[in-house]
Amino acid sequence: MSYPPIATQRRSTGIPTGRLAVWWVLASEVVIFGGLLASYLMFRIGHPEWADAAVHTNTWIGAFNTFVLLTSSFTAVLGHQAAERGEGKLAARYLIYTILGAATFVGVKSYEWWYEISHGYTITTNNFWSFYYTAAGLHAAHVIAGAVIMGYIARDAAKNVNLHRVELIGIYWHFVDVVWIFLFPLLYIAK
Amino acid sequence: MADASVTTVEGAVEHHAHEHHGPQGILKYIWSTDHKIIAMQYLFTGLFMGLVGGLMAYVFRMQLAFPGISVPGFGVVSPHEYNALVTNHGSIMIFWVAMPVLIAAFGNFLIPLMVGADDMVFPKINRLSYQVFFVSAVLILASLFVEGGGFGGAWTAYPPLSAQGDYNLSSLGATLWLIAVALEFIAFLLGGINFITTMMNSRAPGMKAYDIPLVCWMIVIASILFMLSVGPLIAGAIMLLFDQTIGTGFFDPARGGDPILWQHLFWFFGHPEVYVVLLPALGITIDIVATFSRKKVFGYKIMLYTVVATGVLSFFVWAHHQFIAGIDPRMANVFMVTTLLISVPIAELCFVVIATLYGGSITLNTPMLWALAFMAEFLLGGVTGIFLGATGADIYLHDTYFVLAHFHYTFFPIAIIGTFAALTYWFPKMFGRMMNDTLGKIHFWGTIIPFNFIFIPLFVLGLGGQHRRIYDFQNFPELAAMQPFRVFATMSLIVMLLFQLVFFYNFIQSLRKGPKAERNPWKANTLEWTTESPPPHGNWPPDQLPRVYRGPYEYAHPDREEDYWPQNLPA
């Protein structure tokens, strides 16, 4: 049997197998993040005193990171466009821009956390901060994982190999972006 | 673009021609990406864990029947050991036996064969899934031996008991338990994505949605249920892990947390989980019943829609586990109605099986006996569930042995009877040899009769007011009087465990010396029977992958001489 198996190349639903799998991954991620954020939301509405803690999050840093992620999503979709045209080198370059966006995001986030922790707002300060660090941390873990995978894909794409994966990682990346789009108002704007 | 892609495609085929040998020797079995090998890995790990879980049951049942004695092979059971044993018995039986065997082992083995594909769509992810699962199995076993002992806060791990080492006295055990469970979830998410995409996308040419064998449908629907329900619990597991290790207060009421939240997160997953393991067992049953009744499944589409309805409804019932936990009584009413409603589709599934049997020419061999026993015993579990679904009765019965017996009447048929049914039915295909039918029947009766003798007394004890998770009932005079029931249940358990030796003997003997199995020993229709037993690497020769012309249950068709009509035979 050759590898990959014939099974991987069939597509009875009309969606390429890889993309179909990514949709299922996202469906399961939606409920993971959703469970956490729904819990946060219930506490947030039930505990008006959290407003005092929420004041201390930095809207400007949050907004800047939103900008970074939106931009990286933009470069990811441009990468996909390039891959569709078969321009692997260009696609790889866009993916590297996206990785740089991820690095910026994580860098800014580290600074933000360092600042907050050094001012005494740690994960155990109260439940608002517990949710803040848990939700943002889970998201940051996804950012880092996505960037690492994207590195591998960019390396292949530069050699015009596995170009379809540029789209797959792109879909995942946009999802990470969407999660942040909701985290941003939940943690930074609604005070 | 088109040109580029064509050349790469050809290049890829050439490139892979010399890659397929893969690892050799023993590594072939450990490092293989072949779905059949991975199925075996899951199967044997699951059976081993089942043995561990069964022996745990033996130890704590001995303690309950003869409090304070030195249990042969274990020694005196301390209260903390008792808690750890019941907790891990539950966790292991559900997460490391029922799920790996029913979903992962048979899902892996059957789905590619039944849809006529040469492998899973993502073989490497499949391998990763087992590896993660293996690590989780090692962790759960290791958690029993760390300082402070295994986690003893029940398989539901309610905080605050589970959240603080001060309360459960085994902080390391609790953390390892939690990590093991979380890893197990990840393994099944990886596996589930494979099952779902394989069935959706890699069907043999000609195979339409209604030509897929029901067992495939059920395993896939179960995987979807699992995937969509486990998310909140994964989030909850992260929160609980932080409560345990970093000292957050997500579930600590004194710090604004809410232990009820964990119960919701847990049961939002926990109830669909019942159907996650039920559906594969039901699918196995229906396939076996159709084959050995030589009849078309009564109402294929009805069955399928009913299962989908069951799956949807199963998301609406979770809070019936929390009727006395302090949830809002108005919500309890809502959940009571949905809970009672779900018995309608389940009853429908039972009737479909009965209607399939009706008028068939039935062969009562070992797999068929197991399949019929599944329906009979599960029915008892389902009916007793109606008592518990009614809020009024549940206030009295909650957390008694009535719940425990009800639960085992559903899970034992699923995890044990379903597994044996599938194993005896597909054994020829998996290992290329036939099993001994007489020994199989001895094992069957030796399991089923003691099973009922274990759990019927527990119903009585539960109605008598005996609570779960109590180490020693001698302090309660009115419960101590019912000691003979406990002794009887324990004795039955020991008999049942001893009869499993018959199975292991039969399994090993048949594996070594059983008569060689032909391709299609049961004269069944589905695609897995059209290849060799056991199927070669790639299942069929690459140029002879099957094509499908009809549904999977065309038995006793009036126009045909033979009473079966394989899916791949041209009309």
Place this chain on the structure above:
Amino acid sequence: MAENIEQGGHGGDQGHGGHGGHGAEHGHGDHGHHINYKKIYLVLLVLLVISVAGPFLGIFWVTLLTAFGIAIVKATLVVQNFMHLKIERQIAKWVLAASLLLLFLFFAGVAPDVMKHDGAGWENLAAKAVVDAGIDSGEEHGEEGEEHDEEAEPEPEPVVAFAPDQAYSQICSTCHGAGGRGDGAGAAALDPKPADFTLAEFWETRTDADLVKVIREGGASVGKSAQMAPWGALYDEEQAQQIVDYIRNTFVQGG
């Protein structure tokens, strides 16, 4: 659709393929060019600015709208255009819609218990206490001023100092009841019933040493109900004695 034709034809040529060169596999490659990514990106940035600017108006519902309304719009734009869901096959939309609907179901089922702190015949005292305490300290904090230099930071959480009244309300009151009458929520399921601390004869028939022993080693240690659990892991003897004193001083009638 071209995709359909391709799909219909795939049956016979299953042997084809290989994992390279899937440029051709983009079923919707031809649609992609209709989306003006740059325009979408610019709209997203404008929306971001609005959502940050919203709270400056200081009107509650405007903030909600600019925060969450815009988040939904932004997410929709990204999902539809960047993830190409709008030209994806129906099945993928169903999958995602199902997972989103489940979230609403989860929220609807859980919120009555977790988000609300009272309901039909019940009240979550612990949560209310935390809210009250939080709002009080927040007000004090507010008076001290909004500027947070390093010293004005939240006082470190006390390391769960022992207080007999808290111990009673957290541990004992579940069964013995907030009023010490042996009528707590857990009492319904217990037989024998938990002790009633308001009765004079309870105190006449027991020594302090007995009670300390019961608290630390459980009811069974003095021949009482084993359902009175041992709490020795939580309280040392002195603390148990304090709890006994607290119970006597608080509940005993005419004592």
